[in-house]
Amino acid sequence: GASQAYGLSFTPGTWVESIQITKGAGSVVNGYESISGQINTELIKPIKDTPFFVNAYGSSDSRFELNTHFNRKIADKWATSLFVHGNTRVSKNDMNNDGFLDNPLAKQVNILNRWQYTNEQKGWISFINFRYMNDQKQTGELNFDPNRDKLTTNYWGSEINTERFDISTKLGYIFPDMPFQSIGFQNAFNSHNQESYFGLNQYNIKQKSYYSNLIFNSIIDNTMHKFATGLNFTYDKYEEFVNVTDYSRADNSFGAFFEYTYDNTNNFSLVLGGRIDNH
Numbered sequence: 001g002a003s004q005a006y007g008l009s010f011t012p013g014t015w016v017e018s019i020q021i022t023k024g025a026g027s028v029v030n031g032y033e034s035i036s037g038q039i040n041t042e043l044i045k046p047i048k049d050t051p052f053f054v055n056a057y058g059s060s061d062s063r064f065e066l067n068t069h070f071n072r073k074i075a076d077k078w079a080t081s082l083f084v085h086g087n088t089r090v091s092k093n094d095m096n097n098d099g100f101l102d103n104p105l106a107k108q109v110n111i112l113n114r115w116q117y118t119n120e121q122k123g124w125i126s127f128i129n130f131r132y133m134n135d136q137k138q139t140g141e142l143n144f145d146p147n148r149d150k151l152t153t154n155y156w157g158s159e160i161n162t163e164r165f166d167i168s169t170k171l172g173y174i175f176p177d178m179p180f181q182s183i184g185f186q187n188a189f190n191s192h193n194q195e196s197y198f199g200l201n202q203y204n205i206k207q208k209s210y211y212s213n214l215i216f217n218s219i220i221d222n223t224m225h226k227f228a229t230g231l232n233f234t235y236d237k238y239e240e241f242v243n244v245t246d247y248s249r250a251d252n253s254f255g256a257f258f259e260y261t262y263d264n265t266n267n268f269s270l271v272l273g274g275r276i277d278n279h
Helices: 032-036
Strands: 016-022 038-043 052-058 063-073 078-089 105-119 124-140 157-174 182-198 201-220 222-242 249-263 267-278
Touching: none
Parallel strands: none
Antiparallel strands: 016 038, 052 063, 063 078, 078 105, 105 124, 124 157, 157 182, 182 201, 201 222, 222 249, 249 267
């Protein structure tokens, strides 16, 4: 969506537990768009992280970064994490003397509060995430001053200011007597607001998105015959302006899927699905 150009820079590295990359067609349980490949970043789980973590970074090109993790076990089955990230680049660098910044000037504040509930005896597990991010970038010529030169031909320059808020939940149930069978329910809402200009061109976009996915996993006869089935729904509302041209729109999609996998010496999978789109 609106964050596709800068989205990977919105997830600090110290928050990531692992990264999974799918090249080509992936599992339909991740949505019908997974057919084109996916990158999934799995965040550190509160129940596994250390009670306190701090990481500081600085470089000769004036990039500075601070990361802190605070983790606490609230109760026997509840744990929470507070991740705070900040980075900045405040000095202008032009090592190749071409008159343009080598790297954007930047400031970012990124805060994530994560909650985990785990009840292994009854088979329940849940995650709740709240995140706020504010990111500011300035690019262009070395002598560009936004207070003086914004939207003028004095010097070429650009500013990209982004504010984002996310809420996501995951609820899973594993049948205690049948560990191969589970139900998962995922929901995510985000609000993304970007105001920017590039030279004399203005580009502003607001996006509100909702995603929901219900998954049931089980087997047919034995564990070599696995299947996943469920429903998913996505909704995206864009308020997008390029200069004075309005590209605002709303997209929503509802789908059902069934995926069968035969796992022996050779893997075989059969995917059936359908969806309805409204634009």
